[in-house]
Amino acid sequence: MPSSTTACSLLRLFMNMIMADGSGSLRDILAFSLTATTADTLVTSQDISTNSKNHGSDKLVKGILFSRRFILSYQAVLLALLLCFTVSNWTSRLRARKPPRQPQRLKGTTRQVRLKDSSLTDTKAGLSLAEDSGGGSSSSSTIQCNSPSPKHSIMIRESEQTPLLLKSEPPTRDSIWLRFSQKSRSILLYQPRTIPLINKTLPSNGTTLLVLALLGIQVFYVFYRMPLSVPTLFVLADRTSLLFVANLPLLYLFAAKNQPIKFLTGYSYELLNILHRRLGEVMCLLALIHSAGMIGVWYTILRPVGFGLARFLLSKIILLGLGALVAYELIYLTSLGSLRQRWYELFLVLHVTLQIVALVLLWFHHHGSRPYxxxxxxxxxxxxxVYRMALKLDTSITSLEVTKDQGTVVLRTSIPLEQKHWFLKRLVGAGVAKGWTATEHVFLTVPALSRKHFIQAHPFTIASKAPQTGDLKAELNLIVRAQDGFSGDLLRYARGHTSVKVRLDGPYGSQNGLHMLEQCDVSIVVAGGSGIAVALPLVWAVHASHSVNDLEICQDMKSGPRTILIWVVREDSHTSWLGSTEIRELRDSGIEVIIPPPTATNGKPDVPRLIESYVVSATRNSHARMGVVCSGPDGMNRAVRNFCASFLASGYDIDVEIEKFGW
Incomplete structure (x- = not known):
């Protein structure tokens, strides 16, 4: 943005020449105003205030001066908000670092309760929950594909006071503040229905409020003390341009994979990406208002004195601004969900290319925008x-396996782990050779597929155990469901090859779900389809954490925290993504595994009811803390989120995290 002295000098000189001299010297003044710098414009307000016809320009000058002072507070407001979110996040994390809570002990024996209704399961799917008593997996369970039966049995722990029939009654809460807190969290957690007609999926109420707060700040900074009239169009156009460039650093911070906001606030990349998209849309609107305002200035001020539209548009500063406007509007159009999901490769190339073009055009559009x-x-x-091409990039030879469903490729590679320089990953992040944690993902590049794939990078969650301290190597697996574009090309390549050289950029991701489950007595992880890539390493990590924190668990699995995995698959062959050996290891370790019958033949199971069965049994004689993490299609994510919201409002101590695995 230009300095206040420069802007005011140019504007006053420009307005005075229009009113005093008509169009005689307008051409020279406009040419000068479009190219002048601070050193060139030595005309002060005192030099031009002697003209008696400068009252209109004085009003514009005051508006511009105020805008330049006012916009400086925008960065201060953002820093203050960041500080508040940081304090809240780290306060919660410090509280969580206290000695682990003793798991709720449910005294008494274990018996089988026969339900006379189907309130806890899906009778249409013919599901039966049964305790697996074979071998060392006495505490694990699975859904068996038996013949449909109206009666279903659930193994629950009970005391002598346990009623004969389950009743979904929430635990008693005495604290008014606690009830108010839970009601508020429930409302924020709830996710509304999809908008009809346009089929737009809405986020949770909490995310929506956060987005609305961001939009509210933008509206405030545009219209605060802004006189809306034709003579002040230039002030409005100027204010929107100031806010646009002031938002540029924040826009790119929200989009960056390596940035401090996630570390400070604990917000996941997915949430920050939502804020990035909404802020980008607002900035496109600001650019349109700025352009429309400048056209209005031409129409109301320049056109009456004979300055043509073509001459105005072809001026250097205007032409560069129009180029930047076109670039950012194209970024918006190519980022729409329908295009992004169908032609992800095209979206990726255009997004990066247009960003660079837009920044270059803005740089030359006006020298005042150059700092931003x-x-x-x-x-x-x-x-x-620096990060993605230097610190986080690794190459590896991976094996390729086409699974039984013939539509999925599993990539497997062994990663030697570097034991030294561990502080590098802590401070600035590092590649997979420094290890990774559950739920993190990498960007996969396979140059062997074709030339176009040499520069393409696609995100996939690491679907294997996270390495532990002291491990010398770790297995890194990726599950790739074949669709169009890259995944389809990879599947065709895998049918003729057993291995391929790949580039791995990462790991990235948030550990909010893992941190939450580590503090829970009952941990439920729900996966839909390829969401198992998130769920598998998560249940292993949670189970390992519970085993380390409570030595009694190693002696008696049934008396400690419980870890449950619910995996909904479309076809039986999809279980080959993990294999029977992996599933058996999960059960042998004490993790309860539930795999409902395939949805292709039995319909969708009532996942919330499955979760409810564990919630009710866990809270029968104690106020157990429960955590649910879900990674699946949007419909499943919403159903699980809203179920947990309703139980939270009823007084249960339950938290939920949604790990969205689609980009």
Whole structure:
């Protein structure tokens, strides 16, 4: 943005020449105003205030001066909000670091309760929950594909006071503040229905409020003390341009995979990406308002004195601005969900290319925007080049396995782990050779597929156990469901090859779900389809954490925290993504595994009812803390989220995290 002295001098000189001289010297003044710098414009307000016809320009000058002072507070507001979210996040994390809570002990024996209704399971699917008593997996369970039966048995732990029939009654809460807190959290957690007609999936109420707060700040900074009239169009156009460039660093921070906001606030990349998209849409609107305002300035001020539209649009500063506008509007159009999901490769190339073009055009559009453009470009280059191309990039030879369903490829590779320089990963992040944690993902590049795939990187969650401290190597598996584009090409390649050289950029991701489950007495992880890539390493990590924190668990699995995995598959062959050996290891370790009958032949199971059975049994004689993590299609995620919201409102101590595995 230009300095206040420059802007005011140019504007006053420009307005005075229009009113005093008509169109005689307008051409020279406009040419000068479009190219002048601070050193060139030595005309002060005192030099031009002697003209008696400058009252209109004085109003515009005051508006511009205020806008330039006012916009400086925008960064301060953002920093203050970041500080508040940081304090809240780290306060919660410090509380969680206290000695682990003793798991709720449910005294008494274990017996089988026969339900006379189907309130806890899906009778249409013919599901039967049965305790697996074979071998060392006495505490694990599975859904068996038996013939449909209206009666279903559930193994629950009971005391002498346990009623004969289960009743979904919430535990008693005496604290008014606690009830108010749970009601509020329930409302924020709830996810509304999809918007009809346009089929737009809405986020949770909490995310929506966060987005609305961000939008509210933008509206405030646009319209605060902004006189809405034709003579002040230039002030409105100027204010929107100031806010646009002030948002550039924040826009690129939200989009960066390596950035401090996630570390400070604990917000996941997925949430920050939502904020990135909404802020980008607002900025596109700001650019349109700025352009429309400048056209209005031409129409109301320049056109009456004979300055043509073509001459105005072909001026250097205007032409560069229009180029930047077109670039950002194209970014918006190519980022729409329908195009992004159908042509992800095209979206990726255009998104990066248009971003660079837009920044270059903004740099030359006006020298006042260069500090913000420079910061945004630095964020982009540091994220893309320093981190993703240097610190986090690894190459590896992976084996290729086409699973039984003939539509999925599993990539497996052994990663030698580096034991030294562990602080590098802690401070600035590092590649997979420094290890990874559950739920993290990598960007996969397979140059052997074709030339176009040499520069493409696609995100996939690491579907294997996270390495533990002291491990010398770890197995890294990726599950790739074949669709169009990259995944389809990879499947065709895998049918003729057993291995391929790949590039792995990462790991990235949030550990919010893992941290939450580690503090729970009952941990339920729900996966839909390829969401097992998130669920598998998560249940292993949670189970390992519980085993380390409570030595009694190693002696008696039934008396400690419980870890349950519910995996909904479309076809029986999809279980081959893990294999029978992996599933058996889960059960032998004490993790309860539930795999309902395939949805292709039995319909969708009532997942919330399955969760309810564990919630009710866990809280029968104690106030157990429960955590649910779900990774699946949007419909399943919403159903699980809203179920947990309703139970939270009823007084249960339950938390939920949604790990969305689609981009």
């Amino acid at each position: 453009v420079g910061v945004a470009l630095a964020i982009f280059l540091v994220d893309r080049l």
